[in-house]
Amino acid sequence: MTDVSESVPVALTTRKDWSSDQEVRWCPGCGDYSILSAVQTLMPDLGVSRESTVFLSGIGCAARFPYYMNTYGMHSIHGRAPAIATGLAATRPDLDVWVVTGDGDALSIGGNHLIHALRRNVNITILLFNNQIYGLTKGQYSPTSEVAKVTKSTPFGSLEQPFNPLSLALGAEAGFVARTHDMDRKHMMETFRRAHAHKGASFVEIYQNCNVFNDGAFEKITGKDNRADMLIPLVHGEAIRFGSEGQFGVAMNRDGSVEVVEVATVGEDALLVHDEHLENPGLSFQLSRLSRGPYEPTPIGVFRDVDHEEYGQQMTEQIDAATERRGPGDFAALLRSGSSWTVS
Amino acid sequence: MSDTTIDPKSPHLIDRVVIRFAGDSGDGMQLAGDRFTTSSALFGNDLATFPDFPAEIRAPAGTLAGVSAFQVHISDHSISTPGDSPNVLVAMNPAALRANVAALPQGATIIVNSDAFDERNLAKAGYDVTPLGDGSLSAFTVYEVPMTSITTESSKELGVKPRDAERSKNFFALGLISWLYTRPVEPTVEWIAEKYAGKELIKEANQRAFKAGYHFGETAELFESSYEVKPAVLEPGEYANVTGNTAAAWGLIAASIRSGLPLFLGTYPITPASDILHELSKHKQFGVRTFQAEDEISGIGAALGAAFGGALGVTTTSGPGLDLKSEMMGLAISLELPLLIIDVQRGGPSTGLPTKTEQADLLHAMYGRHGEAPVPIVAAKTPSHCFDATIEAVRIAVKYRTPVILLSDGYLANGTEPWKLPDLEDLPSIDPDIATGPNHVEDDGTESFWPYLRDETTLARPWAPPGLAGLEHRIGGLEKSDGSGNVAYDGANHELMTRLRAAKIAGIANDIPPTEVDDEDGAEVLVIGWGSTYGAIAAGVQRVRARGLKVAQAHLVHLNPFPADLGDVLKRYQRVLVPEVNLGQLSRMLRAEYLVDAVSLTQVSGIPLRAASMETAILQMIEDSADMSSATGEGSDR
Numbered sequence: 001m002t003d004v005s006e007s008v009p010v011a012l013t014t015r016k017d018w019s020s021d022q023e024v025r026w027c028p029g030c031g032d033y034s035i036l037s038a039v040q041t042l043m044p045d046l047g048v049s050r051e052s053t054v055f056l057s058g059i060g061c062a063a064r065f066p067y068y069m070n071t072y073g074m075h076s077i078h079g080r081a082p083a084i085a086t087g088l089a090a091t092r093p094d095l096d097v098w099v100v101t102g103d104g105d106a107l108s109i110g111g112n113h114l115i116h117a118l119r120r121n122v123n124i125t126i127l128l129f130n131n132q133i134y135g136l137t138k139g140q141y142s143p144t145s146e147v148a149k150v151t152k153s154t155p156f157g158s159l160e161q162p163f164n165p166l167s168l169a170l171g172a173e174a175g176f177v178a179r180t181h182d183m184d185r186k187h188m189m190e191t192f193r194r195a196h197a198h199k200g201a202s203f204v205e206i207y208q209n210c211n212v213f214n215d216g217a218f219e220k221i222t223g224k225d226n227r228a229d230m231l232i233p234l235v236h237g238e239a240i241r242f243g244s245e246g247q248f249g250v251a252m253n254r255d256g257s258v259e260v261v262e263v264a265t266v267g268e269d270a271l272l273v274h275d276e277h278l279e280n281p282g283l284s285f286q287l288s289r290l291s292r293g294p295y296e297p298t299p300i301g302v303f304r305d306v307d308h309e310e311y312g313q314q315m316t317e318q319i320d321a322a323t324e325r326r327g328p329g330d331f332a333a334l335l336r337s338g339s340s341w342t343v344s
Numbered sequence: 345m346s347d348t349t350i351d352p353k354s355p356h357l358i359d360r361v362v363i364r365f366a367g368d369s370g371d372g373m374q375l376a377g378d379r380f381t382t383s384s385a386l387f388g389n390d391l392a393t394f395p396d397f398p399a400e401i402r403a404p405a406g407t408l409a410g411v412s413a414f415q416v417h418i419s420d421h422s423i424s425t426p427g428d429s430p431n432v433l434v435a436m437n438p439a440a441l442r443a444n445v446a447a448l449p450q451g452a453t454i455i456v457n458s459d460a461f462d463e464r465n466l467a468k469a470g471y472d473v474t475p476l477g478d479g480s481l482s483a484f485t486v487y488e489v490p491m492t493s494i495t496t497e498s499s500k501e502l503g504v505k506p507r508d509a510e511r512s513k514n515f516f517a518l519g520l521i522s523w524l525y526t527r528p529v530e531p532t533v534e535w536i537a538e539k540y541a542g543k544e545l546i547k548e549a550n551q552r553a554f555k556a557g558y559h560f561g562e563t564a565e566l567f568e569s570s571y572e573v574k575p576a577v578l579e580p581g582e583y584a585n586v587t588g589n590t591a592a593a594w595g596l597i598a599a600s601i602r603s604g605l606p607l608f609l610g611t612y613p614i615t616p617a618s619d620i621l622h623e624l625s626k627h628k629q630f631g632v633r634t635f636q637a638e639d640e641i642s643g644i645g646a647a648l649g650a651a652f653g654g655a656l657g658v659t660t661t662s663g664p665g666l667d668l669k670s671e672m673m674g675l676a677i678s679l680e681l682p683l684l685i686i687d688v689q690r691g692g693p694s695t696g697l698p699t700k701t702e703q704a705d706l707l708h709a710m711y712g713r714h715g716e717a718p719v720p721i722v723a724a725k726t727p728s729h730c731f732d733a734t735i736e737a738v739r740i741a742v743k744y745r746t747p748v749i750l751l752s753d754g755y756l757a758n759g760t761e762p763w764k765l766p767d768l769e770d771l772p773s774i775d776p777d778i779a780t781g782p783n784h785v786e787d788d789g790t791e792s793f794w795p796y797l798r799d800e801t802t803l804a805r806p807w808a809p810p811g812l813a814g815l816e817h818r819i820g821g822l823e824k825s826d827g828s829g830n831v832a833y834d835g836a837n838h839e840l841m842t843r844l845r846a847a848k849i850a851g852i853a854n855d856i857p858p859t860e861v862d863d864e865d866g867a868e869v870l871v872i873g874w875g876s877t878y879g880a881i882a883a884g885v886q887r888v889r890a891r892g893l894k895v896a897q898a899h900l901v902h903l904n905p906f907p908a909d910l911g912d913v914l915k916r917y918q919r920v921l922v923p924e925v926n927l928g929q930l931s932r933m934l935r936a937e938y939l940v941d942a943v944s945l946t947q948v949s950g951i952p953l954r955a956a957s958m959e960t961a962i963l964q965m966i967e968d969s970a971d972m973s974s975a976t977g978e979g980s981d982r
Binding site: 020049050052053054055056059066067071073074075076080084085087088089095113116315319323325328331332335336339340342343 | 654
């Protein structure tokens, strides 16, 4: 099948065209608003049509997202959106399929579907809104909450080691893995644009503030005054360097791990040059482990962007090859493919 | 086999025979049974088969747990079951004998591989002394044949290692039975050549073993005569011998062609349903997409995603998987999208009896979801009927935009029967009726698309897969506003939508055939069943009628909704008997729906119902019915 979005000229749209008539019902001040706004603003620039775009979600605050997009959409059940998206993307390679999910939806109840969708390289773009808390059920700890987190369900503190969503995605060898945050619309839009452009499974973690149940979880790194020294922008082909004066960088240790260094101490040549296209996910995995939580300098941007053939395309190729080899399906011949006999 | 001459004594004519091949799971009994079946089918017999194998792939050799059996019933007239009990048992070792001897009627023939009856194997099977010498088999005719040694001897000059040579002994047994029942020889010799093409030594060893078995029967003067079952009179046409799973897979392809919808199967391997996946995955030239998911949930989820995209979404499973799919079925009910769930039932609860048959998922199919969540249920009644039942289930799913559960079971899945091949053009055509444009005018005069604006007759909503401009819409598991489909939490709308969803499914009763009742002469007793019990019930009914007694039979294909006339049908009979391979699930539904005093007859032993027990139960009920009539003074002059 050909890519319809490329072969048919797409009508010019504005952000308004991509907004549905439904009232947005997130809590005032929720980080989801800025993500929705970034997506709706980006869509007219992508050169795609509304009728060929589908937003799928599971359950959670983030999962209301499809209702607000004037596209095709489905608000499904908890954790299952990647599974549903797999069937849709595998049968409809002409569509742009987005999956909107949260930390509970994607990493707890839906963990299994997430890793397998990534492993299979299904042609979907996954936006994971990570707020490190369960919002819709009113404030229990999530699989990305920090150890000792005190919540409604952990009055004595959480005992669980959190998932690192990027490490998980890279462990599943996702072809496209990136991180952005809800305080920087431009960065979000650029990251989403890249994720959309990637053929196959794309995974974007978005640090998203839940101002009701986990307010300020990322403030230490995403706050306007903190960003320069706490966010490490990853730029392909460039030395990894950050800080208000560019005084910090990232270097590799002898054991292959990476660490934050002072440029003045190690020298510019010692800095790691970022390469999104490394086939081996090892280095990007190390970068995903650089920060232990949103209180240390944390890389954002595209960690990995490697092209492999996407799943639905491969399915189509098998069908084409079988049809080529045997001719189009002949039902009468199928019925007689075992031993058949005639009674006269 | 040019040196083979036909027995000078012409074969003894019999009208039918039931043969059971039994041995270790590694002995190749399924293969031998299957091949005997094929040659009988090609010969023109009517037949039915019943493979019965353990859940373990290779249980310890020689033990009762490892016994694998294949039963085949061949006849010169129309039959409907694989036979209650074997007339002939081929037992490859003591365990196979011990596991099956209880099923044999007096006078049955037992052919044992005497080489396998050594001390070690006897002990493994739990025999202190050999049953061949202690008189315990005196009710049967026992033939002791040293199958292993003759088989090994037959391929000695080929230079095959004795251990490998021995593995051909299933072909020896097949050869012997082929002689005993006068099956043509050449087709099997050719079939072996084809099957083992490229493996010269194995091919030659198997052919020699097969011929050795045939010659042994002919020359050993052990058997008084051979037997012949003449071809049955079948309707003219082309036939194939199909399992229920193959028939279901082909039914899906047929439904895909007849609807024009591309087929997508999302599934997870599970016994006894996996063969549907295996079969479909071979036929990609029909545009079939098969997806082996990470779990049962993803299997149905992907199928639902494909349905959202305009494909024919199907998932296949068995009981444990049906449990896991419940949540996604609820979503499909809410989304009102076509979806087919094929449940090939097996013994439960939990892992239960993976390779044994049971029909105990009916109430789960009916009620196994939270909330008011009705789904249509269709059940196949014979292996070949899995084909028609699949197409019917797809027809309902597509026309009414609803998930449909198709119930098959382990017995239908693996059992076979001759099937008159249909013409594609004669199959029902299925109109997907995809939405083509806006269906609503807003207050301001603009045209829009309302995903939940229903068809007045069917109450089905429009199906608008992504791709059409102007029809963009969002659906989900939250309750939706009637018509617009927008999220709605108000009680009155929920009440309306709940009743609409129920009415939509209930209304299918007007779109299915009336109850088919086989009642030629006004009986007082009705036997009503569903699913794979059809053959046993029909055979039981025939036996009762052969005694000059009256009994009616009905068999339900649609379990939800029931045919519109079912209540009236039930009320026409004084007594209603409901045989089932569960603890009385259909009888419960009939009693609840129609306030009829249905009598439940149940069995859950992992095997199909027997014609003989059907006969006994029906006779008992006729007797009771006569007693009741005389007690109440009612005549039986209807």
